[in-house]
Amino acid sequence: MSPIELTAEHPGILRVATYNIHKGVQGLGPARRLEIHNLGLAVEQLDADIVCLQEVRKMNHKEAAYFKRWPRVPQAEYLAPEGYAAVYRTNAYTRHGEHGNALLTRWPVVGHQHEDISDHRFEQRGLLHVEVEVQGRCVHAIVVHLGLIPGSRVRQVERLQRFIAREVPMGAPLVVAGDFNDWGLQIKHMLAGFGLYEYDDAPQAFTYPARLPLVQLDHVYVRGLTPLSLQVPRGRIWWRMSDHLPLIAEFRL
Structure with a gap:
């Protein structure tokens, strides 16, 4: 279905999903299994206008050698x-490859950029900023994956605030x-404090751990849109x- 057909079916509605895909692999050691093909389906x-993905691999030579059906293209391209x-930017460089954030969209991409928000050398983190033209309007989308340490997350949100004010x-x-x-x-x-809110009327929108979700680690915040x-x-x-469940939010433009 084309964006024009979707506009006629859902006028003024923006559907956004966020999903940490755990690099397309589940499990540990010899028991681990490749899930990237199922993730593509x-x-x-999700049928979202914008899909924000975290822990997306651009490449990994070790896993590509281990799994016979490892995709020949980067995961962001494969999942689109x-x-x-598909827009992808690397956050972390590892011994065998690299991974980061990605954004998939059924609407035209106007521009994109990446900013490193790493707080210390043990965690490589970044934000992906993509401008998308939705129904004739420019919508800014930022994909984030914050750190594991509480103090790091606070400093990263402060850097996010400065980035938004600037860009x-x-x-x-x-x-x-x-x-x-x-x-x-x-x-x-x-x-x-700087105008970003999420839909608050959904009971227990828990996303982690996926098998028995107890907390909500994944969020979709907006400014200038009405959460529905x-x-x-x-x-x-x-x-x-994945070890996370996806989260799907709808907003009125």
Whole structure:
């Protein structure tokens, strides 16, 4: 279905999903299994205008040698449904490859950039900023994957705030989505301090751990858009693919 057909079917509605895909592999050691092919089908089922992905591999020579069906293209390109554009930028360089954040969109990409927000040398983190033209309007989307240490997350949100002030016009619709690695209220209150809010009426939108979700680590915050709904797909087919469940949010433009 083309963007024009979707506009007619859902006028003024923006559907955004965020998903930490755990690099397309589940399990450890010899028991680990390749899930990237199932994730490709899953991303298509999300039926989102914008899909924000974390822990996406551009390449990994070790895993490519281990798994016979390892895709020949970077994971962001492989996961993009037909008709979607894929934007990827690396956060972390490892011995065998690199991984980072990605954004898939059924709407035209106007521009994109990346900023390193690493807080210390043990965790390489970054944010991906993509401008998308949705129904004739420029929507700014930022994909984040914050650190594991509480103090790091606070400093990274402060850097996010400075980035938004510098790069995103005040009146432009803005989406900030990803894995925040935080289940308290401090980050939520910090984001509200510079105008970012999420849908708050969904009971228990828990996304982690996928098999028995107890906390919500994944969020979709917006500015200049009206939150309408929030949902988390559940079931065995979802918790087998990653240690996180995807989160789907809808907004009115």
